[in-house]
Amino acid sequence: MKQLSQIYLLLLLVTGVTGCTTIGYYSQAVSGHLSLMMNGDSVDGLIARGTTPDDLKQKLTTSQQARRFARDALSLPVGDAFTDYVALDRPWVVVNLVAVPEFSLEPHRWCYPVLGCQAYRGYFELDDAVAEQADFRETGYDTFIGGVTAYSTLGWFDDPLHSGFTRMSDDRMVALMFHELAHRVVYIGDDTAFNESFATAVELEGLKLWSDRQGNPDSFQRAFERLQQRNQTLALVETTTTRLESLYQQRDRLPVETLREQKAELLAQLLQDYLELSSQWTQPGPFGENPTSLNNANLALFRQYNQHVPGFRQLLRDQNHDFEAFYRAVEALSKRPETERSRRLSALSERFVEDF
Incomplete structure (x- = not known):
């Protein structure tokens, strides 16, 4: 009954929004998620x-161990998430x-x-996105379409596990579960x-703790390598975005052709640096x-997922890795104005030193 009442609420929201394009978008979103829910099988039953x-049985068993770990060790509001399985x-x-506009980094x-x-x-x-x-x-916008393995409905629905998760290695599946469950804690x-x-x-701190408890250092080593790759990529991206932002601030003074030429040069250099860096990765x-x-x-997409990560990890350290206290601190921060939130997270990031 809970799921059905929430579906009815979403349908009311859809029909209350004007504009054929908007109604079409919400209709596909509701029908898509409804299809996931209606096609699920009980994980325990499987x-x-x-x-x-x-x-598959091994993956499903690991997923349920991760659910319990998320609830008990990470204090995440698991509810009935990931108790059904859908084969995609x-x-x-x-x-x-x-x-993102051609001469901007604001999506x-x-x-x-x-x-x-x-x-x-x-x-x-995919056709709708295209x-x-x-x-x-x-x-004239720059665009990107990327496949997403999972999403969160923020606790409005009991999000299912699906084959996108179970196709992953165990450590990546568990990390993704922690990530999606975290969205139930705080959302702005x-x-x-x-x-x-x-x-x-x-996701990162939870996976480290999970790997320690599982006695599987090799699992976290793979995750640590990915973290290093992410940090190295972020350093390249931040350098390039600083230069691009400086360039875009001149868009009212420079000819469009000059802007495009200099933008192309900066992005080409970033691509070259990334390819050289990633050639050493496994x-x-x-x-x-x-x-x-x-x-x-x-x-823009990469920065959305990574720019404040060190700040949040430092905030968790400041709470002595007490996840409940950490969530309270994050919730309090979420109520502050955006400029204050960003300033606070930047200050936390400056104190952060990687210890993985």
Whole structure:
């Protein structure tokens, strides 16, 4: 009954929004999530079923151990999330569109009832995302479409586990579960960077603790390598974005052709530096294997997920790794104005020293 009442609420929100395009978008979002919920099987039932393949049974068993760990060790509000399993016919559950003006690093924001404004727009069908991408490209925006393995409904629904999770290695599956559950703790409608950086910090610190408890240092070593890759990539991106921001501040004074030429040079240098750096890595990096180009949208998306991570991790240290106290501190910070939040997180980041 809880799920059905929430679906009815979302449908009311959809029909209360004017504009055919907007109604069409919300309709696909509701029908897409409803399809996930209606096609799920009980994880416990699948584990007990003799016909469930052994490799899937192992993944499902690990997922339930991770659920309990998230609740008991990380104080995450698990509820009934990840208790159903859905087999998907694709590696991603949704695709996200990011659109950024040609001479800016501030992404376009889409605003939604209840959820507020976000710097990306999710679609269950790739063709729908491509159609909206084409509209933005016609007006000169840089765009990016990326597959998303999971998303959170912030506790409004009992989010299912699905084959996008179980196709991952155990450590990546567990980390992603922690990330999505963290969104249930604190969510600011108009601050994607705050939300995603917080969830990423919980993901990293939670996985470290999980690996320690599991007695599996090799698992965390892989995660630590990915963290190093992310930090190294972030350093490159921050250097480039500083230069791009300086360039874009001159957009009223420089000819468009000059802006485009200098922008292209900075992005080409970033791509070259990233390819040289990632050639030494044993796992795919944040921009994937051998990307052929980068643009404002790639940079904006990457920064959304990473720019405040050190600050949140330092805040957890300041609470002596007490997750409940950490969440209270994050919730208090979330109530402050955006400029104050960013300033506070920047100050925390300056104190942070990696200890993994």
